[in-house]
Amino acid sequence: MEPIIQLKNLVKHYGEKQVLKGIDLDIYPGQVIGYIGPNGAGKSTTVKILCGLISDYEGTVIVEGIDLKTDPLAVKRKVGYVPELAELYDVLTPAEFLGFMAELYGMPKEVADERMQKMLAAFGLDTNLHQRMDTFSKGMRQKVLIISGLLHNPDIIILDEPLSGLDANSVIIVKDLISKLAKDGKTIFYCSHMMDVVEKVSDRIVLINDGSVIADGSFEELQNQQGNQSLEKIFAHMTAKGSLNDAADQLMRAFEN
Amino acid sequence: MNIVNRFFLNMVMLPTSIYERMGVDTTQLKSILKIKLAMDDRRPSSFQQNRAQKNKKPIKLATLGTMVLTLLMGSFFLFSFFVGNDDVTKGTIYFSMYIFMLAATLISDFTSVLIDVRDNMIILPKPVSDRTFLLSRLLHIVVHISKLILPMTLPAMILIGINRGIGGVSSFAFLVFLATLFTIFLINALYIFILRVTTPERFKTIISYFQIFIAIMFYASYQLVPRLINKAVIENFRVGQSTWIWLTPPYWFANAWNLLNNADFSMGAIISMVLSIAIPIASIWVVIKYFAPNFNRKLSMISGSEGGAAPLPKNGKIIRSTTSIYLSLVSKWFSRKGAERMAFLLTYKITSRSREFKMKVYPSMGYLVVYLVMIFFTNKKISVSDLSYGNTSSKILFISLIYFSSFILIMASGQIQYSDKFKAAWIYFTTPIKEPGMLISGAIRAMIVKFYLPLISTITILSIVFMGPAIIPNLVLGCANQLFITAMVGYISIRELPFSHAQDQVKINFIRGLFTFLIPVSVAGLHYLVYSFMPVVIILSVLVIIAYWMVMDSIRKKSWVNIITTYED
Numbered sequence: 139m140e141p142i143i144q145l146k147n148l149v150k151h152y153g154e155k156q157v158l159k160g161i162d163l164d165i166y167p168g169q170v171i172g173y174i175g176p177n178g179a180g181k182s183t184t185v186k187i188l189c190g191l192i193s194d195y196e197g198t199v200i201v202e203g204i205d206l207k208t209d210p211l212a213v214k215r216k217v218g219y220v221p222e223l224a225e226l227y228d229v230l231t232p233a234e235f236l237g238f239m240a241e242l243y244g245m246p247k248e249v250a251d252e253r254m255q256k257m258l259a260a261f262g263l264d265t266n267l268h269q270r271m272d273t274f275s276k277g278m279r280q281k282v283l284i285i286s287g288l289l290h291n292p293d294i295i296i297l298d299e300p301l302s303g304l305d306a307n308s309v310i311i312v313k314d315l316i317s318k319l320a321k322d323g324k325t326i327f328y329c330s331h332m333m334d335v336v337e338k339v340s341d342r343i344v345l346i347n348d349g350s351v352i353a354d355g356s357f358e359e360l361q362n363q364q365g366n367q368s369l370e371k372i373f374a375h376m377t378a379k380g381s382l383n384d385a386a387d388q389l390m391r392a393f394e395n
Numbered sequence: 396m397n398i399v400n401r402f403f404l405n406m407v408m409l410p411t412s413i414y415e416r417m418g419v420d421t422t423q424l425k426s427i428l429k430i431k432l433a434m435d436d437r438r439p440s441s442f443q444q445n446r447a448q449k450n451k452k453p454i455k456l457a458t459l460g461t462m463v464l465t466l467l468m469g470s471f472f473l474f475s476f477f478v479g480n481d482d483v484t485k486g487t488i489y490f491s492m493y494i495f496m497l498a499a500t501l502i503s504d505f506t507s508v509l510i511d512v513r514d515n516m517i518i519l520p521k522p523v524s525d526r527t528f529l530l531s532r533l534l535h536i537v538v539h540i541s542k543l544i545l546p547m548t549l550p551a552m553i554l555i556g557i558n559r560g561i562g563g564v565s566s567f568a569f570l571v572f573l574a575t576l577f578t579i580f581l582i583n584a585l586y587i588f589i590l591r592v593t594t595p596e597r598f599k600t601i602i603s604y605f606q607i608f609i610a611i612m613f614y615a616s617y618q619l620v621p622r623l624i625n626k627a628v629i630e631n632f633r634v635g636q637s638t639w640i641w642l643t644p645p646y647w648f649a650n651a652w653n654l655l656n657n658a659d660f661s662m663g664a665i666i667s668m669v670l671s672i673a674i675p676i677a678s679i680w681v682v683i684k685y686f687a688p689n690f691n692r693k694l695s696m697i698s699g700s701e702g703g704a705a706p707l708p709k710n711g712k713i714i715r716s717t718t719s720i721y722l723s724l725v726s727k728w729f730s731r732k733g734a735e736r737m738a739f740l741l742t743y744k745i746t747s748r749s750r751e752f753k754m755k756v757y758p759s760m761g762y763l764v765v766y767l768v769m770i771f772f773t774n775k776k777i778s779v780s781d782l783s784y785g786n787t788s789s790k791i792l793f794i795s796l797i798y799f800s801s802f803i804l805i806m807a808s809g810q811i812q813y814s815d816k817f818k819a820a821w822i823y824f825t826t827p828i829k830e831p832g833m834l835i836s837g838a839i840r841a842m843i844v845k846f847y848l849p850l851i852s853t854i855t856i857l858s859i860v861f862m863g864p865a866i867i868p869n870l871v872l873g874c875a876n877q878l879f880i881t882a883m884v885g886y887i888s889i890r891e892l893p894f895s896h897a898q899d900q901v902k903i904n905f906i907r908g909l910f911t912f913l914i915p916v917s918v919a920g921l922h923y924l925v926y927s928f929m930p931v932v933i934i935l936s937v938l939v940i941i942a943y944w945m946v947m948d949s950i951r952k953k954s955w956v957n958i959i960t961t962y963e964d
Contacts, residue, residue, distance in 0.1 A: 211522040242522070
């Protein structure tokens with residue numbers, strides 16, 4: 139099978155600092171990739187390159203056979219992006235904001251209107267369609283953001299910490315949605331710090347540290363390599379510099395004076 | 396979308412076929428512009444930035460409101476057409492005011508409106524070509540500036556239209572256009588300059604200092620200029636008598652206008668014409684060629700989306716405590732150990748660092764200083780030789796100076812309850828604080844030390860130098876009164892913990908404001924009456940000092956019951 143996303147020797151510098159040190163990845167349609175790593179490992183840089191926010195990278199990114207450098211627009215049409223922070227124009231209403239997103243993707247208005255109403259209703263926001271988002275809670279904003287990334291029915295969905303601010307019931311909805319989208323043939327790139335969720339939703343886990351991939355495989359494969367333990371433990375084992383137990387001991391010893 | 400925005404949108408979308416030939420997706424362009432204009436309509440303008448955060452009424456039609464205000468300001472500029480008797484003088488003054496005001500407005504708008512860093516996250520991942528995005532940004536700037544300059548210049552256009560007919564108006568409009576280009580360059584150059592000399596993190600602070608400075612300058616010019624120049628001088632005023640005037644761009648624009656209008660083909664006029672056309676075009680070219688590429692990237696760094704945490708100090712050095720020796724000394728002298736000292740240090744540091752607090756307090760302080768200077772300038776009867784102790788003018792000056800400073804103190808301490816970060820006030824509620832009054836008294840003390848101590852030290856030194864030691868009893872009474880008034884106002888009006896509430900428009904009611912300002916004025920009057928009776932002055936000083944201690948003590952003893960303790964979430 140042809141990979142839907144190919145990263146070849148992806149390198150990115152910020153000034154002197156090398157953030158990505160040559161990432162190679164082949165991602166296949168229908169996969170849910172759990173992309174994990176400690177802060178500063180280069181996770182969000184990879185995501186920003188994939189969705190066209192950063193264009194001065196070295197190496198090649200090919201999405202559905204199209205090179206991101208030669209035809210970024212064609213790639214962007216196939217990608218839906220849900221950013222980490224609730225970055226949206228909050229003086230607008232969901233109807234206005236999502237309508238705007240749909241126009242940028244060139245969707246027919248009727249399709250977009252109907253779709254956004256259905257999606258908002260599914261999240262229980264149907265009554266807030268014409269309410270300005272500056273009054274919304276964090277969870278409500280996150281729901282609008284998730285919808286804005288899915289509205290144009292993209293083949294590839296990049297989710298950056300999509301569960302932040304959501305309540306437990308909405309988390310169930312989104313997790314369920316992720317597996318249904320994958321079954322439908324969508325490729326999902328899931329970035330998160332929440333190891334238990336990554337462990338459950340993703341069928342392939344890519345762990346990066348300090349700009350390079352240090353582990354790549356299904357959760358079972360990782361367990362075979364690293365011992366039969368939770369993803370959280372595997373993650374700590376592979377990325378923490380000292381022992382985390384020692385840190386907790388040090389914290390406890392601080393009470394001794 | 397209101398009619399004004401729709402008009403401008405249709406105007407800038409007129410050359411659709413040209414845009415398409417440039418390779419721009421006009422459907423996307425139109426929807427980006429539409430959404431941007433709709434958002435402008437809901438954002439408080441630079442004139443209403445102090446609006447209440449919690450004001451529930453959503454902002455609508457901000458565009459129209461701003462335009463009406465701008466129109467009013469434009470009518471103010473008409474004043475220049477009544478100065479002097481030649482067009483060059485009138486024009487120079489008009490263009491100076493125009494460029495100054497336009498620059499002042501654009502300085503704040505550039506970061507908050509025109510370069511919205513959220514665009515990067517929202518629009519860039521969408522299939523929008525760079526060209527479309529760039530053009531949308533450019534057209535948005537054009538519309539935004541048009542919405543400013545059309546009402547700003549409309550009054551002058553009408554006046555010129557009546558006096559000079561269509562020719563006058565069109566030549567004037569042409570030069571206004573050039574002056575606008577020049578101003579945009581000015582703002583850009585200023586931004587670039589600030590970004591060069593400082594880090595993006597400090598950028599916003601510096602821009603806000605600029606805004607404070609401009610607000611004060613603006614107030615000062617409207618207060619001082621009409622008073623300094625008397626009427627006869629105004630009517631015969633002429634610019635262009637000295638050569639330095641050539642350094643000021645408004646003079647070129649005025650001269651060029653004179654050339655077009657009165658067919659003045661003197662050497663000076665021709666040079667001005669060339670300068671007026673060449674400089675704006677050259678400067679815009681410079682901006683596009685050299686500044687723009689770096690500009691957007693650097694500006695997007697201002698939002699902090701690029702840089703993560705601040706870089707750690709090299710080789711693991713521990714950063715020294717930020718409490719300076721001075722601060723730790725005064726906090727020991729002026730506050731009690733425990734909650735009061737914590738509130739003292741917190742208030743002192745937050746008011747030094749919070750941009751929000753500075754923006755609220757410093758301009759009004761500047762206005763007061765301007766006002767004071769104005770009294771000095773216009774009252775020519777006061778001279779240094781008169782300042783000896785005992786004569787009437789020195790008495791008035793002394794009293795007004797000393798009581799004037801209390802406005803600054805009252806104003807500053809009136810702000811300590813408010814903060815954008817009011818939610819951080821949970822610390823007061825989750826910690827076992829027995830007497831929350833300690834927090835308030837610590838905060839008031841910090842304000843006294845910060846805003847009053849330097850001021851009163853200066854006044855003390857100056858008055859002893861100029862008036863001799865005989866002034867000391869009155870000085871003591873004056874200071875004691877100040878402190879007493881501040882404590883009283885604090886006791887009555889500060890019923891919330893420091894930085895624990897969002898600024899609420901309703902609370903700043905005019906009557907109460909007036910009342911708090913009447914107290915120092917009436918106390919000043921009483922002081923004036925007893926000024927020469929030394930025994931009375933001394934006895935009063937002692938009494939007021941005792942009263943001050945008592946009031947401060949009862950602020951300390953305020954319990955949770957006397958304080959509005961709702962934690963706002």
